[in-house]
Amino acid sequence: MTEFSFALHAQDGAARTGTITTAHGTVATPAFMAVGTAATVKAMQMRDVREAGTDVVLGNTYHLMLRPGAERVAELGGLHAFSNWPHTILTDSGGFQVMSLAKLRKVTEQGVAFQSHIDGSKHLLTPERSMEIQALLGSDIQMQFDECVELPNTRAEIDRAMQLSLRWAERSKAAFRGGPGQAPFAIVQGGDQADLRKQSARALVAMNFPGYAIGGLAVGEPQEVMLRMLEETVPELPETKPRYLMGVGTPDDLLRSIERGVDMFDCVMPTRAGRHGQAYTRFGRLNMKNARHATDTMPLDPESACPAARDYSRAYLHHLVRSGEILGMTLLTWANLAYYQQLMASAREAIREGRFADYASGVREGWQRGEVA
Secondary structure (H helix, E strand, O other): OOOOEEEEEEEEOOEEEEEEEEOOEEEEEOEEEEEOOOOOOOOOOHHHHHHOOOOEEEEEHHHHHHOOOHHHHHHOOOHHHHHOOOOEEEEEOOHHHHHHOOEEEEEOOOOEEEEOOOOOOEEEEOHHHHHHHHHHHOOOEEEOOOOOOOOOOOHHHHHHHHHHHHHHHHHHHHHOOOOOOOEEEEEEOOOOOHHHHHHHHHHHHHHOOOEEEEOOOOOOOOHHHHHHHHHHHHHHOOOOOOEEEOOEOOHHHHHHHHOOOOOEEEOOHHHHHHHOOEEEEOOEEEEOOOHHHOOOOOEOOOOOOOHHHHOOEHHHHHHHHHHOOHHHHHHHHHHHHHHHHHHHHHHHHHHHOOOHHHHHHHHHHHHHHOOOO
């Protein structure tokens, strides 16, 4: 039986590359996880998600418990079979969505009572229920239930939520019922308070989780604050276990976080941008709604391995976007996801060869030389 493991292969400064092994395959790190919140990467077929270079897809406890229901997914063979993704799946615990989406939320020591943003139905999500849902879904990596607060916020509120998340971490770990190749991850909280981040990290490390996430960032704070929190937090986490920065971010966010020792990322940015006419490329970010693209016969990137970026002109993509055609959303989402995965693959190669700093600098120079429009 396959056991969950993490192997570190090379390090260049704080940047590092390795392999996570789960029940459903291996994940090369640094890794960008395609966000498949409701058992789908929006506008994409799973086949194309995989061919773009994706090793792991993210699903979400909050959304899947509401629709179609975790018990139903289990009856249908689990999330891997249900979504036609036979590779690694990570599920978020629902803590962030309860904060950002749910109505009439009430937080207690037991958990969070809330009303669904979909139909107003009432629910109680606790650490035990969150882990039960993730077990029913059958995900390979299951996140502890936590409380995420918005930034900026008061120190007292950040401290309260962090301490509660620590207690919920203990309960989440005790409630984990995964089999071989599955693992629970803890989540470091503490907002923009460095000492609270360190306190959270040290307490979670003492609980000996198989992996550690850094949560509660990219929730309204400037990039420099996020990076400073990483600099304070990452050194507190074990070198022998994967480090996951939740909900981040732009291509530049990813490169700067890899520079600081992060192994895993997820973000809706490449898929959401694609649905709204934005393309991420090695030339920078392009707004395909702009009239300047209307007669441009050049593709997004003639050297890309992704058909969406290589085989369609900017003029055609502009036409699709301006016409509201679904194909435009699909092609731009596909191209964006492929760009993110190529960014990760090239980062892994650069780390192995000891030239990550030069690689990151060269990527940024390419964005600056390109025309962001």
